[in-house]
Structure formats: C-alpha cells, structure tokens
Amino acid sequence: SMNSDLQDYSHKRLNILTGEWVLVSPHRAKRPWQGQNEEVSNQKRPTYDSTCYLCAGNTRINGELNPKYEDVFVFTNDFAALQNDSKIFKKEDGLLIAHSEKGICKVVCFSPDHSKSLGDMDPKDITKIVEVWQNEYRELGKNKSINYVQIFENKGAIMGCSNPHPHGQIWSQSTLPNEVDKKNTQQLKYYNTNKNSLLGDYLNQELKKQERIIFENESFVILVPFWAIWPFETMILPKRHQKNILEMTEKESNLFAEAISVITKTYDKLFNTSFPYSSGIHQSPTDGKDHSHWHWHMSFYPPLLRSATVKKFMVGYEMFGSPQRDITAEIASQSLKELIF
C-alpha cells in the first residue's frame, strides 16, 4: 500500500546514489499547462536515407565511408568532445583551476535500418548492441588514459539528438565525471559500512514493497527509483551484485536486452509517440582498481510530462535549487506498469 502522505504533501526524497534531494509536490500535478508545446513528428522514417551520415554505405561529414554494416556499427565520433592525443596540463592559478582531459568518443549505430529505434527492435538484435557495449567497455578501458567509460543514448530531437538514425554514444575519459564521482562515493561509503551493495539492499526493499517495480525477469528489474527526478524516469537493475556489464553471463545479456526492449516499448505506448529520452549506464571505473562497491545500472531520463507535446522543464528553481517533480514515482510507476504487454 502506498504511503498516502507522500501522495498528498510536499516533501523531499533522498537519492541514495548521489546524496542529493528531489523536491516532490504531488498536489501540484493538477496545474494547467499554458506554456510551450513541443513539436512531434510521428512520421514514419524510410529504412534508408541517402542524406543520413549514419546509414550503411553513406559518406560521413568528414568524407569517410560507412561500411555496408548489417547489425551494429561503431566508429570514433567525427566531432569528439574528447581526444586521446590531446595535450596534458594542470593549470592552477589561485582560484582558476583547469586540468586537461583526454578521452575517446565513439558513436554506436544500433541498426542499419534508419526507421528503427530500440522500441521497434527484437531483443535478439538488442543483444548485439549489448555485446558491442561490453566490447567497447573492455577495450577502451584497457587504454592507460581511460579510467571511465560512459555509454549513453540521446533519443529524439527534443533531446538534442541531431540524427534520427538509431544510435548511441560512448564518451570515455581519464577522470570520473561529476555524477559518477558522486555515485562512487555514496556506494563506497555504504559498502564499507555494510559490506553489502547499496543498490542490492535497495532492490530488496523495492521487491518487498512492489510499489515502484514495473517489470521483472530472472535477472533484472525495471523500477521507478524512489528518488526519480524525471516524470517517467526508470532504472534497469541487475538482481545479482555486478560491478559492470562484463560480469553478465550470456543468458543475462539476453535478459538485459529483454528489459531494454520492454521499457522502450512501454515508453512508446505511454503517449503514443516515439518516446524521447536520454539513457545511460553507470558502472565501475576502468582504472584497474577494485570496485566491489559498484552495482551497475542503466537509467532512462525522459523529458515528457503529460503528453507527447508537454515536457517537464528543468529550469529556474531546478537550476538554482533542486530538481522538482509533481507526479510521484508511485503514480508514474503505476501508469507504466499498466501498459506492459
């Protein structure tokens, strides 16, 4: 049974992974929307677009030719934010502090079919993407200057995605980005005190309560985290304590692909649109150290609030104060759960 105070009164919830809070204002969910509406294109895309720089056989902006790939295709980002041959320096002039940062940025095309997105793909095809992520995480991580590998996807124009061809990215670098650093600290603190995985213990609580779980198979759970920021934010969590995606068995990789398929299909049903989001996998650093405290997970941060055209704006109070949401994690989880299958 849902805790009714949390559905009625303003409160803040602690994100145990970052140590930060989200402000929840359930009574505000009824406020009418008079602001900007997003444009949606529910237009079906062709399976091949001769002007797309990600389609098989096409030429990219820098003149390189894409191979006639048949499932997944990875290449180094033509406009990489991080470069591996970059100059190394540390400049610390009083309160002006800058450190060089090296890295390798890649693009992962999920399918040669321009019209597809993860929600339209078979789990067995998604498994091929998972295998590429595993390879990239392993191989990039071997690089002496790469200590962290961030796998992510921006889906939809509203999420700054500049090409609708199904693809994700991998930015790998020397140091831990802010969000990873916070999660590293919080998980380590908990592990040192409790000798248990923070997310493992959290998952046990969620499995008992069943208030925010939307799907479960033998090895994975999809849930709306108690501290979710985005209206329909979700997380895919391995039930076993695993530091990173290399610890999955082949069977688990299939079950992970199934979970990705389930959540993306469910999202597409929610507002009857190709659902935009940023997704990402947080996992252990690749610096060769022991990271027993890490429990990897994949999160989806979708911007839509109440329809295909009305999104949640993280502005003003959110930028200067804390993230804020109206609809609670429990209501969001119910809505998603009802749409599965």
Next chain:
Amino acid sequence: SMNSDLQDYSHKRLNILTGEWVLVSPHRAKRPWQGQNEEVSNQKRPTYDSTCYLCAGNTRINGELNPKYEDVFVFTNDFAALQNDSKIFKKEDGLLIAHSEKGICKVVCFSPDHSKSLGDMDPKDITKIVEVWQNEYRELGKNKSINYVQIFENKGAIMGCSNPHPHGQIWSQSTLPNEVDKKNTQQLKYYNTNKNSLLGDYLNQELKKQERIIFENESFVILVPFWAIWPFETMILPKRHQKNILEMTEKESNLFAEAISVITKTYDKLFNTSFPYSSGIHQSPTDGKDHSHWHWHMSFYPPLLRSATVKKFMVGYEMFGSPQRDITAEIASQSLKELIF
C-alpha cells in the same frame, strides 16, 4: 592575454562554488548543427492582454482579481510547489528516505506592461523590483519555517515560462536546496581557512586578468565565470563582501539595477532576439545563523548557443556525466563585451 592551451585542448574547469567540474571542448565549437531548431517569436506583444492572468485588473485562474498595480506586484503562487500549512513528517524506512518540506512560493510581476521584459525597462524601474526582492527576502525569512529564499526568473517559452508577461518567482523553504547547500559548503570551507570571501578573492583575480569581465560599475561586476556551464552564462557580483541583498545601500541597489539592465540589454543584442534565460540570486540562508562566508551573486543561465534558434542541449553525457561546453568562457565573454553600449 588568454591562455592558449585552454582555447585549444579539452580540459575540465573547477567550479569553486559547487566543487564540481565542467568539461570544455574548444576544438568542437566548429561542429555543424543538424539537430532541432527552436521556434522564435519576435512578435511584439501588446502592452495589455485581456487573457493574461498577470496583467493588472485581470482575473487569475483561481478566480482572484489582480489589483490595478502600477509598478511591481507580488502574490502567492496559485499552483505553489511548496505550502506553508503542509504536514510535517520524516519517513526513513531503510533506504527510502523522505522528509516533508514546507515553504511559500510567490510570483513577482515586474511591470504592468505586458510587452516589456527587463531588457526594455529603465534601471530606475528595475530598482523597484530589487526593492521588492529585498522586502520579500526579509519578510519571508522572518517566518520560522523559512530558512532559505530562492529568487529566480524563467524568461522565454524555451525556458518553460508559461506566460510572457514580465515576471519572476520566489520559492522559499525550510531546508537548503542542493545547489545552495553545495555553495554553502564550499564558501564556508574557504572562509574558515582563508578568513576571506571565496568570491571576493576570485573577483580580485578576475579584475586583474580582465579576460572574463564584461562590465563594471562602482559596486558591481558582470563576468563570465571561469567555470561557466551555459554558452553565455554570466554572473553579477557585488565588489563589497555582502552576505545578501539586504546589505546593499540605496546607491548600490541602483547600481545593481544598472547591471541587470546592462546584461539583459546585451543579451537581447547577441542574437537579435528577446534572449531567454533562467536567472537566480544565491545568498545567505535565513535561519538566523551567522553566514559571514556567504557572498551573494546573481547568475544568468541562457540556453542559446549560436543563434536565436540553436540552443545547447544538456542531455546524455551532461545528465550522466558532467556539464560540457564547446565555446570557452573567454570567447563568450569577448562576444558579449563587444555588444555593450
């Protein structure tokens, strides 16, 4: 002279106020944009709109009548995210942690003229807004359950602003929001060690370098912070060490209003459009304790990147890793400086 490595190679810069980093990729500024373009309306608005719930004399959504106000008008938000008569509780069930949060949310209409924005207003009219901010900060802060007062503005539809009538908001509450908490910690640490204001010392460095200063009057400086996240982010800083806006003399209030006028006018010139942004004032908590470490400041976070229709998306890597920017703080500061007067 600008440090050339910082204009050529990927690096991260430390935000001394939050302790977090921003990734800077100067070489990437040349990448072509193929993503979503924003809609702009450069349409002139009427001075009065009978359907606007903020115009003087009009009826709001909840049936209340706005007075025929002549300069600034404040009222309690009809859809407040925080309420002062809210229930108090602390729920800590293992890793599920939620605390009730009380507060008062207000709306501040900057002018009865529906067509205006801060950039079109006289500094002497902006001074009236500053006075209202001072009153609200003082009066809200007297409330036993209000320990922090966040003053902010969302300007433009692209920033989730649901009504173009010139207005800002004030959300005040019992505890420190995340961003304020970080700044509180960093300033306190520095003050305890150095017996000086962190931002005061930073400002002295910036005044010597003159690389990121875009405007200066007797009491205030406008600069692009070394660690700026948004492409044209700026900060207005009082030269004197002041904890909050109540410490300004009348003359300083006028000079602060001048600074607001200068930066908003300059922004409007940058892409020849009514420039969208979220702005906010960070200042000392109102819990009655000593906050000598606080140095108040006003920040502007504008989303536009390279034209009125191309914005910076904080998605994917930014959500899972760290904020990232292409154009450097120094280039941004030059571009803005050239447009002043």
